[in-house]
Amino acid sequence: MELSARTSPYHLPFLISTLFLFHFAAVTPIGVNYGTFADNLPPPAQVAQFLKDRTTIDRVKIFDANPDIIRAFSGTGILLSITVPNGDIPSLADPRTARRWVGSHIQPFYPQTKFQYILVGSEVLHWGDQNMKANLVPAMRSLHNALTRANMTTIKVTSPHSLGILESSDPPSLARFRPGWDRDFLAPMLLFHRRTKSPFMVNPYPYFSWTPKTEAFTLFRPNPGTRDRVTGKNYTNVYDLLLDAVFSSMKRLGFGDVKIAVGEVGWPSRGGPGMTHCTVENARWHNLNVVRKAGSGVGTPLMPGRTFETYLFALFNENLKPGSDDERNFGLFRPDFSAVYDIGIMRESQPGGSGAKPTPVPAAGKQWCVAKAEATDAALRANINWACTNGGVDCRPIQEGGACFKPNTTRSHAAYVMNSYYQAKGHQDFNCDFSKTGFVTAADPSYGTCKYSA
Incomplete structure (x- = not known):
C-alpha cells in the first residue's frame, strides 16, 4: 500500500469487543506501519521513545532501511522490520550482494536494534516487473543465508503481498492463487517459509471492499453473514473471509501449515467528497476489532484457535501521500502524537475507549x-x-x-x-x-x- 501512492448503535457487540480487548491487550502482539510520506513528522528518536513509553505497540514495520530510524529504535526493545526496495531485488539474488547488504544495513545496528524481519520488497507480484518477480524467492534465500552466515538466525525473511495474488476469494473454501503465480512464485516461496519457519505475509484490507450495501459485513457490525456453500461455514465479516481465502489457497498448494501474518490492515478516518465511510468512528471500530482478532485465540472459521501477528496501517497521517484524501488519513496518530481515536493501545488509556486523547502522562490534581x-x-x-x-x-x-x-x-x-x-x-x-x-x-x-x- 505504501507504494501506491456517528457513534455506533450496536452497544452490546461493542461491549463484548471491549471486554475481549481488555483481556488480551497485555499479551496481543500488535504492530504498526511507520510510513514517512510527510513533511511534518517528529524525529525518529521521538517516535521510538513515544511508542516505547506511551503505547503497547511492540513491533514496527518501515518501508525502507533508513539508518536514522533503525538507530532510533536501538535499546527500545521494540521489534523492527525493514524493507528492501523492489528495485534492489534482482541484485540481491546474488549471495555476495546479499551478504554486503546485510553487512551494511543490519550488522552495524545489531543486536542493539531488535530486528524481526527483512521484508523483501512490497507487494512485488502486484507491482513488480518480471525480473523482480523471477528473483524474489532467490533474493529471499540469499538474504536468509547471509543472516545465517552472520549468526543472526533470529531475524526472519518474508515478503508482504496484496490480495491481488488471489484469483478468487468467495467462497473462501474454493479460493485459489492466480494461475501461473501459484506454481511459479508462491509454491517455492511457501516452501521457503516452511523451511525457515517464517510467516507468509499478506495485506488484507476490508476497506477496499466497502460498498454502502456491504457496510455491516465490512465493518464487523451485526449482519446475517454469508455462508460458504461448500463447508457450510458462516462469515459475518469480510476480514475472516479474506484470511480464510488465503489459507485455502495455501492449503491447495500443500502449505496449510505455514503461518499467516498480517502485514497491513487499516481504515482511514477521513476521505474526500462522497467518501462517507471514511470517519473517525468507522476507523476506530474497524481497528478495534482487528486488534481483538489478532490475539483473541478465536481465529477464523477455517483456522479456529489461531492468532495473527498484525501490523496496523498506519502510525501517522501522512500529508504528502499521493492519491485521494483517504490515503493521507490512515494514521492512528497525528504528527504531534495526539490520537486520532482510541483503540486501547495507549498505556494510560482504557482499552476500547471512544475518545481521542492527547498523549497522557498522569499528574494528580492537575488539568x-x-x-x-x-x-x-x-x-x-x-x-x-x-x-x-x-x-x-x-x-x-x-x-x-x-x-x-x-x-x-x-x-x-x-x-x-x-x-x-x-x-x-x-x-x-x-x-x-x-x-x-x-x-x-x-x-x-x-x-x-x-x-x-x-
Whole structure:
C-alpha cells in the first residue's frame, strides 16, 4: 500500500469487543506501519521513545532501511522490520550482494536494534516487473543465508503481498492463487517459509471492499453473514473471509501449515467528497476489532484457535501521500502524537475507549486544555490568532526557535496556546471552550522541551 501512492448503535457487540480487548491487550502482539510520506513528522528518536513509553505497540514495520530510524529504535526493545526496495531485488539474488547488504544495513545496528524481519520488497507480484518477480524467492534465500552466515538466525525473511495474488476469494473454501503465480512464485516461496519457519505475509484490507450495501459485513457490525456453500461455514465479516481465502489457497498448494501474518490492515478516518465511510468512528471500530482478532485465540472459521501477528496501517497521517484524501488519513496518530481515536493501545488509556486523547502522562490534581479530535485546522488557526492577539497569551514558544515550535503543526500550536489561556484565566471549563473545539484533560500533553503549564 505504501507504494501506491456517528457513534455506533450496536452497544452490546461493542461491549463484548471491549471486554475481549481488555483481556488480551497485555499479551496481543500488535504492530504498526511507520510510513514517512510527510513533511511534518517528529524525529525518529521521538517516535521510538513515544511508542516505547506511551503505547503497547511492540513491533514496527518501515518501508525502507533508513539508518536514522533503525538507530532510533536501538535499546527500545521494540521489534523492527525493514524493507528492501523492489528495485534492489534482482541484485540481491546474488549471495555476495546479499551478504554486503546485510553487512551494511543490519550488522552495524545489531543486536542493539531488535530486528524481526527483512521484508523483501512490497507487494512485488502486484507491482513488480518480471525480473523482480523471477528473483524474489532467490533474493529471499540469499538474504536468509547471509543472516545465517552472520549468526543472526533470529531475524526472519518474508515478503508482504496484496490480495491481488488471489484469483478468487468467495467462497473462501474454493479460493485459489492466480494461475501461473501459484506454481511459479508462491509454491517455492511457501516452501521457503516452511523451511525457515517464517510467516507468509499478506495485506488484507476490508476497506477496499466497502460498498454502502456491504457496510455491516465490512465493518464487523451485526449482519446475517454469508455462508460458504461448500463447508457450510458462516462469515459475518469480510476480514475472516479474506484470511480464510488465503489459507485455502495455501492449503491447495500443500502449505496449510505455514503461518499467516498480517502485514497491513487499516481504515482511514477521513476521505474526500462522497467518501462517507471514511470517519473517525468507522476507523476506530474497524481497528478495534482487528486488534481483538489478532490475539483473541478465536481465529477464523477455517483456522479456529489461531492468532495473527498484525501490523496496523498506519502510525501517522501522512500529508504528502499521493492519491485521494483517504490515503493521507490512515494514521492512528497525528504528527504531534495526539490520537486520532482510541483503540486501547495507549498505556494510560482504557482499552476500547471512544475518545481521542492527547498523549497522557498522569499528574494528580492537575488539568490541561487541549484541542478536540474533531476540531478542524481552520478553527484551530482561529484559536491561535485570537489567543495570541486578544487573549493575552505569550506565543513566543510556538514561534520558530521556540520550545514548542516543533512539530510545526496547527494542532500542536493550538493546543499550547489554548492551554496557556486556560491556565491564565483560572482553570474554569468555559475558558477551554473555544467555540466547542477544546476540552479539559488530566493527561499532561507536555513533550520533550515543550512544557505545558498547569
